[in-house]
């Protein structure tokens with residue numbers, strides 16, 4: 186009598202966690218950098234946020250020790266070619282999408298820097314999300 190032996194397949198999931206990618210399991214922040222700037226000036230921070238979850242989230246606020254205020258802005262150019270920036274109350278993070286903060290678009294404006302940001306310096310920026318909570322990232326200052 187033949188006996189069929191069930192084949193058990195063991196699936197091993199390997200979770201690779203990058204030391205450079207702060208994540209809370211749903212949101213991952215990468216490629217952060219800031220423009221070099223001097224104390225008293227305004228600075229700008231850029232990064233990429235990937236929402237790997239099936240639900241929408243939103244970036245509600247940001248803060249840092251190196252500036253009086255850190256807020257999300259959107260750069261835009263109107264029909265007359267005039268550039269301006271608009272403060273964003275919340276930046277939507279659609280499910281399973283990547284949102285890029287980059288020159289000419291979304292950025293975190295550092296208003297009234299308390300210290301110089303020289304190329305090679307790093308500082309921390311705290312990001313507060315509606316669903317995901319708080320993520321703290323390390324931001325290097327570097328030339329674009």
Ligand SMILES: [Cu+2]
Nearest residue numbers: 258270292294
């Ligand atoms: Cu701005």
